Amino acid sequence: xxxxxxxxxxxxxxxxxxxxxxxxxxxxxxxxxxxxxxxxxxxxxxxxxxxxxxxxxxxxxxxxxxxxxxxxxxxxxxxxxxxxxxxxxxxxxxxxxxxxxxxxxxxxxxxxxxxxxxxxxxxxxxxxxxxxxxxxxxxxxxxxxxxxxxxxxxxxxxxxxxxxxxxxxxxxxxxxxxxxxxxxxxxxxxxxxxxxxxxxxxxxxxxxxxxxxxxxxxxxxxxxxxxxxxxxxxxxxxxxxxxxxxxxxxxxxxxxxxxxxxxx
Amino acid sequence: xxxxxxxxxxxxxxxxxxxxxxxxxxxxxxxxxxxxxxxxxxxxxxxxxxxxxxxxxxxxxxxxxxxxxxxxxxxxxxxxxxxxxxxxxxxxxxxxxxxxxxxxxxxxxxxxxxxxxxxxxxxxxxxxxxxxxxxxxxxxxxxxxxxxxxxxxxxxxxxxxxxxxxxxxxxxxxxxxxxxxxxxxxxxxxxxxxxxxxxxxxxxxxxxxxxxxxxxxxxxxxxxxxxxxxxxxxxxxxxxxxxxxxxxxxxxxxxxxxxxxxxxxxxxxxxxxxxxxxxxxxxxxxxxxxxxxxxxxxxxxxxxxxxxxxxxxxxxxxxxxxxxx
Numbered sequence: 001x002x003x004x005x006x007x008x009x010x011x012x013x014x015x016x017x018x019x020x021x022x023x024x025x026x027x028x029x030x031x032x033x034x035x036x037x038x039x040x041x042x043x044x045x046x047x048x049x050x051x052x053x054x055x056x057x058x059x060x061x062x063x064x065x066x067x068x069x070x071x072x073x074x075x076x077x078x079x080x081x082x083x084x085x086x087x088x089x090x091x092x093x094x095x096x097x098x099x100x101x102x103x104x105x106x107x108x109x110x111x112x113x114x115x116x117x118x119x120x121x122x123x124x125x126x127x128x129x130x131x132x133x134x135x136x137x138x139x140x141x142x143x144x145x146x147x148x149x150x151x152x153x154x155x156x157x158x159x160x161x162x163x164x165x166x167x168x169x170x171x172x173x174x175x176x177x178x179x180x181x182x183x184x185x186x187x188x189x190x191x192x193x194x195x196x197x198x199x200x201x202x203x204x205x206x207x208x209x210x211x212x213x214x215x216x217x218x219x220x221x222x223x224x225x226x227x228x229x230x231x232x233x234x235x236x237x238x239x240x241x242x243x244x245x246x247x248x249x250x251x252x253x254x255x256x257x258x259x260x261x262x263x264x
Numbered sequence: 265x266x267x268x269x270x271x272x273x274x275x276x277x278x279x280x281x282x283x284x285x286x287x288x289x290x291x292x293x294x295x296x297x298x299x300x301x302x303x304x305x306x307x308x309x310x311x312x313x314x315x316x317x318x319x320x321x322x323x324x325x326x327x328x329x330x331x332x333x334x335x336x337x338x339x340x341x342x343x344x345x346x347x348x349x350x351x352x353x354x355x356x357x358x359x360x361x362x363x364x365x366x367x368x369x370x371x372x373x374x375x376x377x378x379x380x381x382x383x384x385x386x387x388x389x390x391x392x393x394x395x396x397x398x399x400x401x402x403x404x405x406x407x408x409x410x411x412x413x414x415x416x417x418x419x420x421x422x423x424x425x426x427x428x429x430x431x432x433x434x435x436x437x438x439x440x441x442x443x444x445x446x447x448x449x450x451x452x453x454x455x456x457x458x459x460x461x462x463x464x465x466x467x468x469x470x471x472x473x474x475x476x477x478x479x480x481x482x483x484x485x486x487x488x489x490x491x492x493x494x495x496x497x498x499x500x501x502x503x504x505x506x507x508x509x510x511x512x513x514x515x516x517x518x519x520x521x522x523x524x525x526x527x528x529x530x531x532x533x534x535x536x537x538x539x540x541x542x543x544x545x546x547x548x549x550x551x552x553x554x555x556x557x558x559x560x561x562x563x564x565x566x567x568x569x570x571x572x573x574x575x576x577x578x579x580x581x582x583x584x585x586x587x588x589x
Contacts, residue, residue: 249508250456250457250460250499250500250503250508250511251456251457251460252457252458252460252461252464252510253457253461254461254464254465257464258464258510
């Protein structure tokens with residue numbers, strides 16, 4: 001599973017404060033820490049309360065790139081902020097995200113084509129998050145087709161079937177898992193898949209346990225990437241073990257260490 | 265409409281290891297040999313780079329190998345009591361790319377040679393030939409562990425390939441190679457998990473050593489489990505190309521020893537008239553085994569019969585022809 005580290009996000013108090021005071025220290029600490037813990041990408045989100053999204057995004061990207069060589073995942077609903085960010089990313093980035101809505105798809109896919117960026121695509125539209133797998137898959141197919149019109153290969157897309165908390169939307173879990181499996185059938189090459197892992201456990205008491213249980217179930221259903229807390233050692237150990245059981249890595253007694261040290 | 269040929273994409277390449285060092289590099293070899301570096305499965309030049317050809321060693325011992333029998337006496341009998349002369353003949357007359365010296369004499373069950381005698385044998389070979397040298401112990405860890413450090417030190421700078429490190433006994437030989445910048449054979453008993461684990465343990469001792477490991481997955485001869493060792497090597501190489509750094513090392517195999525242990529290579533014609541002439545049969549057994557391993561991604565093969573070496577060299581010439589399109 002491709003690990004996208006979630007921690008550089010203005011929803012966390014330390015990052016919100018860092019953005020406000022333009023203090024690079026907490027951002028760079030989290031960049032290094034997540035890279036050390038095995039992240040492959042770093043998610044960059046200025047958070048909801050930032051008055052100047054463009055300025056905050058470019059500042060976050062600059063200070064993060066000083067601390068880490070990992071590619072970035074630019075996470076915003078404000079596409080001007082994403083575009084400003086793409087211009088200063090030193091490595092091809094990922095755009096997070098676009099729903100299956102015409103105007104938004106056109107804006108995002110043209111940016112993605114111009115900057116060679118990968119795109120996280122949400123299996124939802126103006127009507128909200130679908131209740132079942134079939135509608136999610138139909139929206140995924142729509143995203144793949146529209147992206148293709150911009151010359152973007154399905155391999156550049158990460159479809160997010162949208163995970164809802166298991167305590168409020170318990171019937172969605174199984175639909176998400178089916179979506180992950182069946183998305184692989186909509187095109188050849190198939191698009192990739194991603195989930196925001198921590199959503200599954202919002203508001204529950206056993207967050208870490210639910211997160212890692214869901215992670216390995218999703219992997220068994222073909223999940224390619226996750227926006228996760230790379231600082232959660234037990235989660236990373238569960239992912240390493242799932243990779244062995246799925247025959248993605250060759251077993252040896254030190255397999256957990258090898259997985260954790262891959263990026264060290 | 266042009267048809268686009270689908271090609272496999274590989275994420276990683278096998279590491280390159282340089283054997284031997286010239287005078288400018290601190291050794292005394294006439295040239296060095298680089299092995300590994302593959303960016304695709306064996307000889308699929310159209311899918312990736314195969315920068316270095318597999319190389320062939322002939323094996324010599326530090327004492328006359330009585331058990332090799334009359335068949336080999338006619339090739340090596342005049343020189344096999346002198347490792348220097350034996351090595352020269354293998355290189356000058358038979359065209360070996362490199363020499364593997366097995367210190368069989370150190371085994372108390374043969375002549376129980378002292379450390380000094382073993383060092384002298386290594387030095388003799390280094391003086392006699394300019395090709396890079398592989399040195400392996402007698403096969404008994406309790407004896408070999410005492411040999412590695414003095415030999416590594418006596419040949420410091422030569423960038424030997426020294427063996428073998430095993431899971432139960434890897435520290436002495438790894439330290440010896442580490443301290444004197446030699447390369448190391450990491451041997452596992454036809455077991456991919458142990459192969460990877462051993463490489464990790466060596467890399468934990470020294471990250472620099474991780475780039476100087478040659479994997480010996482332990483191979484079997486044709487008819488004696490070749491498909492088993494082949495499949496392990498195939499898995500290791502696929503893992504390497506898919507990004508498993510702890511398997512991305514060149515591989516070595518002792519084809520000669522295994523092939524010439526078989527009944528098919530050893531049975532005299534008088535005992536098995538239907539099997540045909542013994543020497544030709546033995547060469548075929550060794551060469552067929554070697555050819556199969558070329559397709560497994562092997563980088564160094566240690567052979568015994570000069571004729572096998574000739575045949576396999578010609579095969580490698582053919583396989584190294586660029587087939588990219």
